Amino acid sequence: MKISDNSRIPKSELSQLPCITKKISDKTLEQLEKEGIIVFPELIKNSNDLSQEQTVLQSLNDDYLTSNVMGFIGYDEERLIITSRFVSKENDYFLNYLLEKVLGLPNIIDMTTDSGHDERLLQFMLFLFPYYLKQAIRKGIFKTYIRRQYNDSNVKGVIDIARHISKNTPFVGKIAYSQREYSYDNYLTELVRHTIEFIKKKRHGDNYYGNKILSIVKEEVKLIVDVTQNYSYFDRNNVIAENSSNIISHAYYREYRALQRLCLMILKNQEHNIGWGSRQIYGILFDGAWLWEEYVNKLIGDDFYHPKNKEKNGAQYLFSDGIGLIFPDFISQCKEPRIIADAKYKPSYNISGKDYLQILAYMFRFDAKTGLYLYPQSESESNTTLLMNSGTTFDLVERRDDVRVIKVGFKIPEKSESYSMFCSTMKDHEEQFKLDMQCIMLNERI
Secondary structure: OEEEOOOEEEHHHHOOOHHHHHHHEOOEHHHHHHOOOEEEOOHHHHOOOOOOOOEOEEEEOOEEEEOOEEEEEEEOOEEEEEEOOOOOOOOOOHHHHHHHHHHOOOOOOHHHOOOOHHHHHHHHHHHHHHHHHHHHHOOOOOOEEEEEEEEEOOOOOEEOHHHHHHHOOOOOOOEEEEEEEEEOOOHHHHHHHHHHHHHHOOOEOOEOHHHHHHHHHHHHHHHHHHHOOOOOHHHHHHHHHHHHOOOOOOHHHHHHHHHHHHHHHHHHHHHHOOOOOOOOEEEEEEEHHHHHHHHHHHHHOOOEEOOEHHHOEOOEEEEOOOEEEEOOOEEEOOOOOOEEEEEOOOOHHHOOOHHHHHHHHHHHHOOOOEEEEEEEEOOOOOOEEEEEEEOOOOOOOEEEEEEEEEEEEEEOOOOOOOHHHHHHHHHHHHHHHHHHHHHHHHHHHO
16 A cells, blocks of 8 residues: 555555554654664664654554655555655655665666566665665674684684584594684675675566666675675575574664665565565665755755764854754855755645744854745745744834745656656756756845
């Protein structure tokens, strides 16, 4: 069943998915992560909009409320797909496009348009593999202690009596022993290697799109291949089992833990056709607000600073002495005039109340007379300019012409016959959006 993000859905509509709704309703993203669902990006590290306490389905009287989360969830024979509310449920290419642009991933969607939902879920996981691999390799190749078995005359470890009798009777000068070694070739790098080899073989018809996915991380793939000299295809089940019972827990290797979970989900999908052969919940969820903000940054990043306070990059404060940490999405690089922009993954009519208070606080802090809301827009809407009031209703309220907030919409194609057509229309709208932004900035300078 397909539903939309940020929507109110009658509980009766989800009655055909009793197991999934029972499993995920009113559960936080942190709880679902621990149960095996991948949440992208990592909750605490990257996303200002997602929190550990946020839910996918919140029960409210006779309805369920969805949040900014898009993606796929499965349990037993049930499947739930959460699409973007800005496009039709039939052809939801918006999520694919955002991932392609934000993560710099190749387009594989047109190659697999006739795939079932389980296959599409696998494709999304493959789609994310280069990103997770690159993030992990930045910490260096994972190295840990492992125990290796030997059978030679150069004894350096613990003698294995039973194995020695089995292999060296009659005695020919060799001793069976095992040794604890600190090695790059270990259970985790072997798991990554098995995932790489699996992806290489993925194809649609005669098109091996797996190689295209891996092409953007060629150096990282080469590093893994070079260190996994003991790789054997026939060890795959043992490698999966060892990693399943030995999940990385050290905080320093957080990126490797995320990569390990993704690799396990990909390979277990191969072995058991996504359900893993047992009644476990699985899936992958994406933060729509984070993807939208990063996508907008790709379009306007040359003219705006993009603070990432949760990564301690460009932290901003309301007051001196580091008091009042704030999260402005975009601050214009041009000081005169300064412009503050806020990316909102919501329709224009939902931008109100606290949203206005927030951007006005940012404008006051940075001496800006113009604030922008950058939001996904239906093709029938137009931009709106709001002028600041002065005075009170007790004396006289007057409109100020020097302080304004402009809602700048990016038109999203609501219906497209194919993904390639959707991409083509989006590129046209990107150019129009950039032109609108340039006109606003030029007018402000005048």
